Amino acid sequence: MKITAYRVHDVRFPTAAAGDGSDAINRGDYSAAYVALSTDEGVTGAGFTFTNGRGNEIACAAIEALMHHVVGRSLEEFFGEPVTFWRSLTADVQLRWLGPEKGVIHMAAGAIVNAVWDLRAKAEGKPMWRLLAEMPSEELVRNIDFHHITDALTPEEALSLLEERRAGYAERLTVLERDGFPSYTTSVGWLGYPDEQVRALTQEAYAKGWRAMKMKVGGPIEDDVRRARLIREVIGDDALLMMDANQVWDVPEAIENMARLAEFRPYWIEEPTHADDVLGHAAIARAVSPVRVATGEVAANRVIFKQLLQANAIGVCQVDACRVGGVNEVLSIILLAAKFGVPICPHAGGVGLCEYVQHLSIFDYLRVGTSLEGRMVEYVDHLHEHFEDPITVVGGRYQLPVRPGYSVTLKPESIADYSFPDGPVWARN
Amino acid sequence: MKITAYRVHDVRFPTAAAGDGSDAINRGDYSAAYVALSTDEGVTGAGFTFTNGRGNEIACAAIEALMHHVVGRSLEEFFGEPVTFWRSLTADVQLRWLGPEKGVIHMAAGAIVNAVWDLRAKAEGKPMWRLLAEMPSEELVRNIDFHHITDALTPEEALSLLEERRAGYAERLTVLERDGFPSYTTSVGWLGYPDEQVRALTQEAYAKGWRAMKMKVGGPIEDDVRRARLIREVIGDDALLMMDANQVWDVPEAIENMARLAEFRPYWIEEPTHADDVLGHAAIARAVSPVRVATGEVAANRVIFKQLLQANAIGVCQVDACRVGGVNEVLSIILLAAKFGVPICPHAGGVGLCEYVQHLSIFDYLRVGTSLEGRMVEYVDHLHEHFEDPITVVGGRYQLPVRPGYSVTLKPESIADYSFPDGPVWARN
Numbered sequence: 058m059k060i061t062a063y064r065v066h067d068v069r070f071p072t073a074a075a076g077d078g079s080d081a082i083n084r085g086d087y088s089a090a091y092v093a094l095s096t097d098e099g100v101t102g103a104g105f106t107f108t109n110g111r112g113n114e115i116a117c118a119a120i121e122a123l124m125h126h127v128v129g130r131s132l133e134e135f136f137g138e139p140v141t142f143w144r145s146l147t148a149d150v151q152l153r154w155l156g157p158e159k160g161v162i163h164m165a166a167g168a169i170v171n172a173v174w175d176l177r178a179k180a181e182g183k184p185m186w187r188l189l190a191e192m193p194s195e196e197l198v199r200n201i202d203f204h205h206i207t208d209a210l211t212p213e214e215a216l217s218l219l220e221e222r223r224a225g226y227a228e229r230l231t232v233l234e235r236d237g238f239p240s241y242t243t244s245v246g247w248l249g250y251p252d253e254q255v256r257a258l259t260q261e262a263y264a265k266g267w268r269a270m271k272m273k274v275g276g277p278i279e280d281d282v283r284r285a286r287l288i289r290e291v292i293g294d295d296a297l298l299m300m301d302a303n304q305v306w307d308v309p310e311a312i313e314n315m316a317r318l319a320e321f322r323p324y325w326i327e328e329p330t331h332a333d334d335v336l337g338h339a340a341i342a343r344a345v346s347p348v349r350v351a352t353g354e355v356a357a358n359r360v361i362f363k364q365l366l367q368a369n370a371i372g373v374c375q376v377d378a379c380r381v382g383g384v385n386e387v388l389s390i391i392l393l394a395a396k397f398g399v400p401i402c403p404h405a406g407g408v409g410l411c412e413y414v415q416h417l418s419i420f421d422y423l424r425v426g427t428s429l430e431g432r433m434v435e436y437v438d439h440l441h442e443h444f445e446d447p448i449t450v451v452g453g454r455y456q457l458p459v460r461p462g463y464s465v466t467l468k469p470e471s472i473a474d475y476s477f478p479d480g481p482v483w484a485r486n
Numbered sequence: 487m488k489i490t491a492y493r494v495h496d497v498r499f500p501t502a503a504a505g506d507g508s509d510a511i512n513r514g515d516y517s518a519a520y521v522a523l524s525t526d527e528g529v530t531g532a533g534f535t536f537t538n539g540r541g542n543e544i545a546c547a548a549i550e551a552l553m554h555h556v557v558g559r560s561l562e563e564f565f566g567e568p569v570t571f572w573r574s575l576t577a578d579v580q581l582r583w584l585g586p587e588k589g590v591i592h593m594a595a596g597a598i599v600n601a602v603w604d605l606r607a608k609a610e611g612k613p614m615w616r617l618l619a620e621m622p623s624e625e626l627v628r629n630i631d632f633h634h635i636t637d638a639l640t641p642e643e644a645l646s647l648l649e650e651r652r653a654g655y656a657e658r659l660t661v662l663e664r665d666g667f668p669s670y671t672t673s674v675g676w677l678g679y680p681d682e683q684v685r686a687l688t689q690e691a692y693a694k695g696w697r698a699m700k701m702k703v704g705g706p707i708e709d710d711v712r713r714a715r716l717i718r719e720v721i722g723d724d725a726l727l728m729m730d731a732n733q734v735w736d737v738p739e740a741i742e743n744m745a746r747l748a749e750f751r752p753y754w755i756e757e758p759t760h761a762d763d764v765l766g767h768a769a770i771a772r773a774v775s776p777v778r779v780a781t782g783e784v785a786a787n788r789v790i791f792k793q794l795l796q797a798n799a800i801g802v803c804q805v806d807a808c809r810v811g812g813v814n815e816v817l818s819i820i821l822l823a824a825k826f827g828v829p830i831c832p833h834a835g836g837v838g839l840c841e842y843v844q845h846l847s848i849f850d851y852l853r854v855g856t857s858l859e860g861r862m863v864e865y866v867d868h869l870h871e872h873f874e875d876p877i878t879v880v881g882g883r884y885q886l887p888v889r890p891g892y893s894v895t896l897k898p899e900s901i902a903d904y905s906f907p908d909g910p911v912w913a914r915n
Contacts, residue, residue: 073580084579109583115547115590122541150513151502154538157733157761157784160589161544205760208737208769304586308637331634332586333789335764336796340637355586360762367765 085109090116104172119165159357170383194219237454246272338370354404378413406437514538519545533601548594588786599812623648666883675701767799783833807842835866872900
């Protein structure tokens with residue numbers, strides 16, 4: 058099957074005005090730099106990287122700059138030598154300077170890689186989680202670029218781990234088919250919401266079955282304390298309360314503020330400081346234990362995750378589906394986390410991230426992590442209606458996707474309506 | 487003085503074909519994503535970020551995306567609240583998602599920040615080094631964003647350090663006026679050159695006065711050994727030989743290969759592994775001592791440098807003028823390095839990087855580092871003819887720039903000839 062053509066779409070949803078998604082440092086229009094692949098067999102593939110509005114055109118330009126590595130080539134060629142394919146996108150001798158393996162150029166590579174995997178899953182008639190979960194261990198390992206991580210995980214170790222953990226696969230699949238995959242909700246505590254809205258949303262989420270909620274912190278500490286108290290009152294002693302500072306604190310400040318917030322028994326503190334600060338996260342982790350440090354949504358690549366794990370800096374690994382270089386790099390991060398015994402709770406929200414990461418967590422449980430303990434997929438109830446195959450969440454649990462592919466194909470009318478700057482939603486603004 | 491207009495130019499020089507600049511992972515057409523600022527007082531400013539060819543258009547798009555923070559505002563406003571200005575570019579609530587503080591969007595911010603500083607230096611009639619070197623310590627500190635580095639350096643510490651090191655300023659300036667600033671040359675050992683060319687270039691550089699030379703390594707180790715022997719034979723026992731692996735090795739591989747290359751007594755090993763791998767650099771530094779580990783040309787921001795210093799991972803700090811967020815962030819890195827006692831040897835080469843970094847090293851010597859020991863500016867003899875105020879190197883030493891500004895203004899005819907894709911150099915290809 059040969060990739061014959063593509064289109065890149067700059068799709069933006071006007072979320073900034075509502076205060077949805079507002080946190081200590083971001084306030085955006087949830088957007089997708091979206092690539093649609095066409096093939097000579099009529100199958101189409103879709104992938105995107107998420108952005109926060111302005112700058113989505115830069116991510117689109119980066120996708121365009123990489124497409125000469127893809128058009129005219131075949132799926133068989135890519136999956137015959139997957140690391141060669143992956144490096145064609147992530148180690149282009151000229152484009153890599155723009156990263157390397159970080160920021161816009163790496164996100165663009167991830168969008169394309171995910172679109173190619175979506176093509177394959179659709180060609181095989183399987184949802185992504187099943188494509189990965191039914192893949193021989195050798196093939197999974199062959200899809201990983203171990204460059205720069207062999208000091209923490211070798212191909213041989215990865216293969217052994219995958220083989221050892223095959224036992225119980227059928228039982229785990231039965232559990233998921235029956236119960237779905239656990240989630241937590243971030244829809245209750247954005248900084249842009251007034252207290253009464255936070256209380257109402259928390260009550261509503263609790264009533265719908267969620268027993269894990271995440272609030273944003275990182276504003277004035279007294280506000281954070283007040284909101285934490287409010288949420289803890291609503292959810293009681295047993296539910297989990299997670300906190301997310303979105304990188305706003307310096308290291309000493311994070312330690313100090315978490316001492317104040319400890320009384321509300323947070324399960325984790327997410328992004329307590331700058332995302333690149335491995336040593337800082339490690340210092341915070343030592344200080345706030347037993348509260349876990351969580352990070353990942355803007356961790357640029359497997360080398361950052363490797364170090365966070367080597368330094369015992371994180372107790373929760375929040376890999377994002379399209380910040381790193383797509384499925385291939387996510388596989389390396391899932392295996393690294395397993396080796397270090399750290400659970401995967403992927404970053405989601407935005408637009409389409411829930412659709413993406415459900416597949417990753419399901420695969421992780423079936424083949425790598427093999428436990429649901431401490432595993433949750435983030436859930437935010439925004440913008441699912443724009444996807445052909447949206448998530449289904451019942452009683453706070455993700456139901457197994459059944460349609461072939463990676464679930465991130467946007468409806469044609471959503472692409473048309475929300476295209477920036479010429480779609481009707483934007484043109485009339 | 488108000489910034490009234492700007493133009494962004496995609497300028498590329500066709501260097502890939504010649505093998506200039508080829509190393510273990512890069513082979514590019516040296517390029518500048520270049521921004522020219524106009525003001526209501528007729529003064530013009532120039533800044534750029536360097537790229538490796540393809541993708542320069544992405545960096546240009548990123549500059550465009552940030553310019554709404556600059557046009558219509560005044561120099562007095564920017565330098566009245568410099569951190570506010572700097573964060574307007576590096577912490578835009580939507581664009582920061584594309585980094586944060588890394589990759590294309592941060593490089594674009596650096597280009598703009600440098601152009602604003604160039605404006606100011608030209609307005610004051612001073613070369614950049616002199617503008618910085620004559621600045622009160624309080625003002626230098628006020629230009630630094632200490633966010634996320636206070637665990638390693640506080641504003642108070644930075645101020646004390648600057649004040650303590652004022653003594654001897656006049657003597658140091660006399661030294662530079664008399665002798666110039668030391669450099670080393672990277673023009674001898676690109677991987678794209680055959681042995682005979684390496685030998686001839688090494689002999690020529692030695693004859694011109696250089697006593698420090700850098701070779702590229704990271705190809706087959708036997709080739710690296712052969713070329714190291716060849717260069718060491720030409721330069722004798724006393725000259726310095728530096729090696730640069732351009733990130734190609736895994737951590738264990740770096741340690742193993744450096745054991746092979748130790749017999750040629752390298753002064754430093756540059757970029758031995760992935761640029762994000764702080765812990766990896768630290769492990770290599772422990773293993774290869776007394777050979778120093780050097781890195782910085784693709785270190786994304788001050789938080790990466792902070793960690794490299796905290797972890798004793800580097801013995802040489804190779805900050806780049808336009809990879810990080812321009813002058814303001816470079817100041818923080820120079821001060822961090824001084825606190826940890828690590829010399830600054832900035833990354834240069836490419837196009838225009840020598841023009842930029844000479845100012846930084848001169849300022850560092852005059853106000854921060856205060857020693858020439860182990861300090862060298864990289865020198866590569868490419869493409870200087872395109873600048874209005876090119877570097878002058880005599881006997882292997884940079885001569886003090888005298889014209890106002892940051893020395894990176896391209897000649898109008900070079901911009902016209904090398905504009906991509908429509909300039910005559912590219913249109914005829």
